[in-house]
Amino acid sequence: MSDFFEGIEKARFEGAESTNPLAFRHYNPDEIVLGKRMEDHLRFAVAWWHSFAWEGGDPFGGATFERPWHPQDDMGRAKMKADVAFEMFEILGQPYFCWHDADIRPEQGDFAANLKTLEEITDYIGEKMQSVGTKLLWGTANMFSHRRWMAGASTNPDPDVFAFAAATVKSCIDATHKLGGENYVLWGGREGYETLLNTDMQAELDHMGRFLSMVVDYKHKIGFKGTILVEPKPQEPSKHQYDFDAATCIGFLRKYGLENDVKLNLEQGHAILAGHSFEHEIAVATAEGMLGSIDMNRNDYQSGWDTDQFPNNTPEVALAYYHILKSGGFSTGGTNFDAKLRRQSIDPQDLIAAHIGAMDICARGLKAAAAMVEDGGLAMELAKRYSGWQTDEAQSMLESGLEEITARVLDQGINPKPRSGRQEYLENYVNRFV
Template sequence: MGRLKSLMLLLLLVFLNLVAYPVIAAGPPTCPADFGGKCSDPGEWEGEFFPGIPKIKYEGPSSKNTLAFKWYNAEEEILGKKMKDWMRFSVAFWHTFRGAGGDPFGAATKFWPWEDGTNSLAMAKRRMRANFEFIDKLGVDRWCFHDRDIAPEGKTLEETNAYLDEIVALAKELQGTKIRPLWGTAQLFFHPRYMHGAATSPEVHVYAYAAAQVKKAMEVTHYLGGENYVFWGGREGYQSLLNTDMERELNHLARFCEAAVAYKKKIGFNGTLLIEPKPQEPTKHQYASNLT
């Protein structure tokens, strides 16, 4: 009799799981933009972006509140400096607001409710406002960005720079005097023009475009009070040595970096220039594979 009850209970659990799974799997995403719908009107987003989420506070390791810091106490002094000055956390705009939770083998899995499925200037402004509400509620005072994360690319470089200027002006207003970028950088890897590199591209017009893009990205980082400027050469490398002139490419890369250093001094940017190393991906081998 006991075995029969156990079997019936097991069958009941399997049945409930089969019934519940389609409901969970078929549940609508937060935003239906990928299905051709609209998440909201094209105008300004009304209300909070993260409603019901209070400012995150330190409550100590014994707190049961999932929206509280257990160990990070921003104002606690350690060896003469506040913890927030030792740990300069920043909100990465790319990962936080542009990442869709997909991978090379699957579709997007994350949909913000304020997204409308476009990369318009109005949408960029909405994302920027969401960014600073998130920063405020999280209680950090730094953020970081790629230029093309925060503003759309236009038909020409001039149009693109105008879009970027408009978004940066909004960011300057929203960040006030307390918040500033930990770093800014130019996105020199996503657009098809950079498929064979930016500073190491065999096409001179691509090299020139990349230089102009870095110039503008460094200017806006400086304007926003950024502490650093980052170089990540995701496309600066090779897939095969059979069609690669490494000496020439490395010379071009060195000249590119020298020009960036010179321009940094010219505009009075006191931030540190950083190189982000990575051995590979998307290229088979990246020139800035390590810092040794």
């Protein structure tokens, strides 16, 4: 045990009228929403990297968080960090957490030493999981921070880096499997390029596709029942990322025959960087049956980079969960808070308050989304707008050719008049629930 959160009691649900900043006002894990417990809908997870590994630096300044496990350079501090993490999970009642290998073990410089420390710390974390009850939503490998990854991992022009990446991912899948993880994520942090002057794009894409196929093959070989996920992100840190957005990733997976084995982990902040709304990315994934999990955060709309702030916009969150609920909800996925404190929020209490507020926002969004699903107003308006396509004549047109359709237009004197899209009406409708 540590004394990092000394004096902070377990967060409890106190209802909407509570003024306690460290109590839940909307998140009641046992509340039934659409026939399921709220906790089972949302499946909250804490991100180990931003909550415990990040030191508060930004592109213009160094660390601002003075944590007792900093610097994170030996196993003693790694275990102290794990102790604090599970204390926070108990305070929040978190059902899940997520990690990169580099978050939970110190970097040793070579693969054999990294593997040894990864096995040691995951044994330690496994004991913590048994005592606290928090489970692993997903694990992943950090293949973007160390200088060896500066030109990518699976897309690196150096085959030795590809080999190091393959060994690293194997070790992380093994660790995830050992801890009962429900998913494994691959985020191509530097799978992209800065300039085509030194890039063979086709070779890099082929290598990335083959790498992912190896991951899928290994999953089946060891009997890992979790879902393999890839995470779209545009631009940062490479100028041209191969995994730009949901549609790009789906096209990539289909090209390499992986669409039945891999789903998507979508992040709101990444959607914004790609010029999309979060609901757009979720709708693209659900339309193709490829939504796996989400990272819930937000970006500053006045900044052009990934600020990873905790969510605080109920209407945005409600529309995201509306599409998730309409698609049947999460299976192995969940809601991971890939979000970090502002670098001036240096107190332990800030870390608790940030997660409580985010969980409350998601709970409010989920309840609003469920109310819209039950009311059926959006679905009814959508059906009405596309009702013309339900006629036999309209459906037969899709089986026709241009000549037949042209003949119909001439014979029937078709001259369509525009119809209102009723956008403001629908926006007002959503606002009734949020």
